[in-house]
Amino acid sequence: MTDTHATAAPAAALVHAVRTGLAELADPRKAPDMQRYMKSDMPFRGVPTPERRALGRRLFAEYPLSDVDAWRATVLSLWREASFREERYLALDLTGHRRYADWQTPLLLPMYEELIVTGAWWDFVDELASRRIGPLLRAHRATVTPVMQRWANDPHLWRRRTSIICQLGSKEDTDTDLLIHCIEANLHDRDFFIRKGIGWALRQFAHVEPAWVRNFVDGHPTLSPLSRKEAMKHS
Structure with missing residues (x-):
């Protein structure tokens, strides 16, 4: 005890x-x-x-x-x-x-979720998404992937942004199925932080798989202009 x-x-x-x-x-x-x-x-x-x-x-x-x-x-x-x-x-x-x-184990997810939900702004959430949730996802995919899938459809804006950008540092370890799921769940959201987050996530992955990102963008004509511009910034 x-x-x-x-x-x-x-x-x-x-x-x-x-x-x-x-x-x-x-x-x-x-x-x-x-x-x-x-x-x-x-x-x-x-x-x-x-x-x-x-x-x-x-x-x-x-x-x-x-x-x-x-x-x-x-x-x-x-x-x-x-x-x-x-x-x-x-x-x-x-x-x-x-x-x-x-x-750093999945037991910390409830704490990080509290910080994301109560912080509710990019300076807090982006650090948590990319530098805390992302490493947990890569180390514990079986546990964390279903959580990110749920967050992608959550009513709370900052849980959804977290699910989209949590793989910013994943490079070749990016789970493309999860990335697709989280982006497609938010394609029609007009919030700036969601649209920017989608573009950012795609732009980062384009450093590793530019052809994959071009194909994804071409195959999703309903991507917002902001998301599309960010995704193709270095292409």
């Missing part, structure tokens, strides 16, 4: 250190422009990406988490209790830290 007090202590210490570190790096002059650019309801501290990542590297080394429960608790605390967007960025940075790579 997990000792909840032992789990909570390192999680709380790292969360406190992250908030303190961000406050020390805050630049109130930059924060409004960052918030406007991201069209975010949540305010920013005004911490640029390089400084934020450096802070994360330092703190993640200083406050190691000894088990997956403490790690998950820290991620969720940073995410759910965030007052500033950079806290959520650091939560995402923590999910991808190499120290915890062995904990």
Whole structure:
């Protein structure tokens, strides 16, 4: 049985250190422009990406988490209790830290799904889709493929975008049946992020299989002009 007090202590210490570190790096002059650019309801501290990542590297080394429960608790605390967007960025940075790579299993899908649904914007979702869900899919196809198939038909926009772009890094390991399924399920969606995501997914795969992508585009005349333009950008 997990000792909840032992789990909570390192999680709380790292969360406190992250908030303190961000406050020390805050630049109130930059924060409004960052918030406007991201069209975010949540305010920013005004911490640029390089400084934020450096802070994360330092703190993640200083406050190691000894088990997956403490790690998950820290991620969720940073995410759910965030007052500033950079806290959520650091939560995402923590999910991808190499120290915890062995904990990346399909058991994390519910956590990542929560971050996708509650984040509900491209800066969060694209990182999760391509760098968390994608590797899980490649390592655990039998488990994750049916989830992506369901998400492709989900009412929630960002689950659907995740299913479309989760194979951005797959290259020759791309599951073309899954790619077709996820795109065809969303062919008639007029949302910008869906149309852009379809084009992006096809463009990435075109680096490996340009002929396949050309044939797919030619065989799907109902692809939106945006999707078609993105897919054929380098052809």
